[in-house]
Amino acid sequence: MPFHIPKIYITGTVKLLLFPLFCFVSCTEEAEIQTYYIAPEYTGPVVAWKLPPTWGENPELSGPMAGSFHVKTNSGPQGRIGVMPFREAVSTLAITNMFGMELGYEKFTEDTLPHVLTTKTVGQKKFEWIHLTEKNNPNDPKMALLAVFRQQDETWLFPFVANAALINQEMDSFISFLDSTTVRAGEKIIRAPRPISAAPTSKPSGSPTWDAPDHWVVGQASSVRIASYSVSDENGNELDFSITSFPGDVGGLQSNVNRWLTQIELPKAESLESSPYLSPYKIDEKDAYLLLAENTEKTIYGALLFGKSRSWFFKIMGDTTLAKVEKENFLNLLSSVCFHDH
Amino acid sequence: MSNQSKKKQNAYSVGARKKAFPWIVPFASVRLTLTLLSFSMILIFVATLEQVRIGIRGAQAEYFESFYGIWYYPEQFWGGSFLSMVPLPIPGGYLLGGLLIINLIAAFITRFQWSGKKMGIQIIHLGIILLLIGQMTTQAIQVESRMQINKGESSDYIERFHGVELAITDVTDANRSKVVSIPEQLLTPGNTLRVPGFPFKVRVQSFGPNCNFDFKESADQRSEITRVVNQGIGASANLSLTPMDEDFSNDAANFGYLVFQLINGSEEMGTWLAVAHPAGNDRWKFIHAKLEGMSFQPLRHQGKLWGMELRSIREYLPYSIELVKIENEFYQGTDIPHNFESHVNLNLESGQKRKALVYMNTPLRHRGKTFYQYQMNKAADYTVFQVIRNPSWLVPYIACILLSVGLLWQFSFHLIYFLRKQSKVSG
Numbered sequence: 001m002p003f004h005i006p007k008i009y010i011t012g013t014v015k016l017l018l019f020p021l022f023c024f025v026s027c028t029e030e031a032e033i034q035t036y037y038i039a040p041e042y043t044g045p046v047v048a049w050k051l052p053p054t055w056g057e058n059p060e061l062s063g064p065m066a067g068s069f070h071v072k073t074n075s076g077p078q079g080r081i082g083v084m085p086f087r088e089a090v091s092t093l094a095i096t097n098m099f100g101m102e103l104g105y106e107k108f109t110e111d112t113l114p115h116v117l118t119t120k121t122v123g124q125k126k127f128e129w130i131h132l133t134e135k136n137n138p139n140d141p142k143m144a145l146l147a148v149f150r151q152q153d154e155t156w157l158f159p160f161v162a163n164a165a166l167i168n169q170e171m172d173s174f175i176s177f178l179d180s181t182t183v184r185a186g187e188k189i190i191r192a193p194r195p196i197s198a199a200p201t202s203k204p205s206g207s208p209t210w211d212a213p214d215h216w217v218v219g220q221a222s223s224v225r226i227a228s229y230s231v232s233d234e235n236g237n238e239l240d241f242s243i244t245s246f247p248g249d250v251g252g253l254q255s256n257v258n259r260w261l262t263q264i265e266l267p268k269a270e271s272l273e274s275s276p277y278l279s280p281y282k283i284d285e286k287d288a289y290l291l292l293a294e295n296t297e298k299t300i301y302g303a304l305l306f307g308k309s310r311s312w313f314f315k316i317m318g319d320t321t322l323a324k325v326e327k328e329n330f331l332n333l334l335s336s337v338c339f340h341d342h
Numbered sequence: 343m344s345n346q347s348k349k350k351q352n353a354y355s356v357g358a359r360k361k362a363f364p365w366i367v368p369f370a371s372v373r374l375t376l377t378l379l380s381f382s383m384i385l386i387f388v389a390t391l392e393q394v395r396i397g398i399r400g401a402q403a404e405y406f407e408s409f410y411g412i413w414y415y416p417e418q419f420w421g422g423s424f425l426s427m428v429p430l431p432i433p434g435g436y437l438l439g440g441l442l443i444i445n446l447i448a449a450f451i452t453r454f455q456w457s458g459k460k461m462g463i464q465i466i467h468l469g470i471i472l473l474l475i476g477q478m479t480t481q482a483i484q485v486e487s488r489m490q491i492n493k494g495e496s497s498d499y500i501e502r503f504h505g506v507e508l509a510i511t512d513v514t515d516a517n518r519s520k521v522v523s524i525p526e527q528l529l530t531p532g533n534t535l536r537v538p539g540f541p542f543k544v545r546v547q548s549f550g551p552n553c554n555f556d557f558k559e560s561a562d563q564r565s566e567i568t569r570v571v572n573q574g575i576g577a578s579a580n581l582s583l584t585p586m587d588e589d590f591s592n593d594a595a596n597f598g599y600l601v602f603q604l605i606n607g608s609e610e611m612g613t614w615l616a617v618a619h620p621a622g623n624d625r626w627k628f629i630h631a632k633l634e635g636m637s638f639q640p641l642r643h644q645g646k647l648w649g650m651e652l653r654s655i656r657e658y659l660p661y662s663i664e665l666v667k668i669e670n671e672f673y674q675g676t677d678i679p680h681n682f683e684s685h686v687n688l689n690l691e692s693g694q695k696r697k698a699l700v701y702m703n704t705p706l707r708h709r710g711k712t713f714y715q716y717q718m719n720k721a722a723d724y725t726v727f728q729v730i731r732n733p734s735w736l737v738p739y740i741a742c743i744l745l746s747v748g749l750l751w752q753f754s755f756h757l758i759y760f761l762r763k764q765s766k767v768s769g
Binding site: 034040042184219 | 516649
């Protein structure tokens with residue numbers, strides 16, 4: 001008589017035998033590309049736009065620009081279009097005067113500003129629209145079209161500077177560009193990514209090394225701003241320290257000294273020889289200049305070194321009380337600078 | 343006893359089971375058991391030796407989490423100068439464990455007596471089978487991760503100890519970010535990946551689990567792998583790297599790297615370098631200011647801003663853990679810690695908040711994950727939890743209960759038999 005095993009017993013045994021194999025096969029994770037959404041984590045600035053087909057991106061960003069563009073024409077790149085962020089609310093009057101002076105306008109006041117100011121709604125955004133036309137060149141006047149966008153405490157300026165004909169020609173592109181922008185200030189320094197077609201920037205050759213005090217907080221560096229530190233005290237006073245480098249002499253000693261003096265609202269120096277703020281100095285055995293200037297609220301200490309092919313600027317600026325405390329640290333840093341070339 | 347019950351008993355006899363499963367009989371051999379146990383001892387011996395060379399994690403991966411391992415006789419041992427050149431294959435943990443399970447099950451079916459008298463032995467062996475299966479299942483499906491939380495902050499994701507992914511995040515929307523993650527298994531050099539929801543194709547140039555890196559004065563001085571990099575931090579910082587083997591030691595710090603190209607249609611957009619910091623990419627700023635951007639290499643395209651980074655494989659959780667307070671205690675007069683404590687709030691998906699205290703050997707368990715106190719830095723005010731997901735965590739407990747019941751049964755059976763015999767003798 002054939003031997004019969006209960007069916008349940010067979011299946012149970014087979015399952016038991018196959019269990020380890022099943023575990024290995026079924027539990028192995030398969031590698032695949034995943035897409036999912038999360039709550040925002042990125043705390044940096046967001047600056048994005050769609051570029052009109054007739055425009056190109058400038059590879060190098062200057063000053064506070066978060067984006068810089070030109071119009072592609074048969075005679076090469078023309079005009080300057082930019083995205084300029086301000087962390088705080090900046091007055092329309094200040095912005096208008098910044099460009100107006102360059103175009104030959106008298107300083108605007110609250111009374112004269114409405115002559116050049118209107119508002120314009122582009123998509124969901126409302127812009128202050130400032131139209132400035134060069135005063136002294138009626139044949140081919142230069143124009144500055146300034147679009148100012150305000151969002152919470154942030155101010156975003158989109159300047160378009162070119163000759164009037166080009167601006168009029170590119171008006172639709174400018175408006176569609178403004179419509180496409182997404183701008184949001186973050187906790188970090190606002191600085192747009194370089195356009196992806198741009199050649200890489202590198203740290204200038206012959207960059208120095210230095211020793212910074214331990215309590216100085218390292219900030220964001222860039223191709224121009226070689227080093228960045230911030231210092232603050234318990235009262236909320238702040239100082240900003242930077243080391244910047246540019247090719248050439250960027251206007252020379254006088255223009256740079258005057259630029260710094262105006263940053264703390266001191267009068268420009270007519271003659272550097274008689275300037276109470278400037279004195280000769282040595283940085284790593286190289287001839288340089290030391291600037292120590294202050295008023296009751298703001299102070300600027302700086303050193304200017306003009307090399308054969310590059311200029312180096314070491315500057316600390318901010319609250320006067322804190323600057324006095326940090327002056328020795330600043331001078332110690334200068335004495336620690338080494339170019340490793342001798 | 344009726345004929346029917348006699349037949350039933352015969353059906354479960356050892357002989358009947360051997361007849362029913364003749365193909366299982368060879369697997370039930372005691373010789374096989376002893377051979378496998380001998381190989382297990384050799385495996386443990388070899389892996390212990392190798393642990394010195396490649397660390398616990400390396401030995402585990404090479405010898406226990408594999409079907410076989412290759413061992414080279416140590417040079418410093420007797421005859422090492424000659425024998426060290428011969429590769430010796432060693433049966434791995436999966437092979438020995440798997441065969442032991444089969445051997446035990448086969449013995450269970452064809453060799454063990456299924457009677458009340460031997461019931462304890464059977465339960466003990468069932469417990470051993472469960473232990474083996476539990477261990478193998480754990481090795482196959484257990485996932486170990488870490489969660490680092492700064493004091494006063496909360497975290498809703500965990501990161502794997504091993505393995506990296508290329509994460510591309512669209513941060514344009516202020517309310518939510520879209521993440522596309524490509525696991526390292528797909529980052530094979532030469533691979534071109536079409537990434538859903540991302541406008542560019544990703545072509546992998548080089549990838550490795552570990553590297554050494556350095557800044558160079560000029561782009562030409564960079565190593566061959568990185569010389570092609572012309573975008574992002576790798577280019578702006580003139581970063582040069584040298585590939586290294588993955589370090590499996592206990593204090594390993596593996597910097598995974600990826601050199602990749604983005605392709606728009608057929609146009610090459612540039613080549614980027616991404617390096618993953620083993621403790622999280624937010625740590626780059628402490629290495630050098632120039633590397634801070636490694637956690638977010640921006641890419642702007644058609645009105646969107648994307649950030650790219652190579653990071654430890656990340657898993658987001660539907661809940662978050664907030665670190666309220668950390669405490670550590672040391673043995674008096676020493677720097678030896680005897681307790682780490684993290685006071686946390688578990689912010690549940692329902693919006694409710696649950697307070698918990700996590701300290702050594704007292705983890706927090708939630709939704710299949712166990713959060714153990716792992717590291718702590720009181721000076722920097724952060725804590726790190728080791729997070730284990732092990733769906734088979736109950737199996738060893740059940741196995742131990744079975745072993746205890748089996749032992750109790752067997753000893754009780756013999757004790758009762760002995761006592762009865764004694765009472766008969768004395769009676």
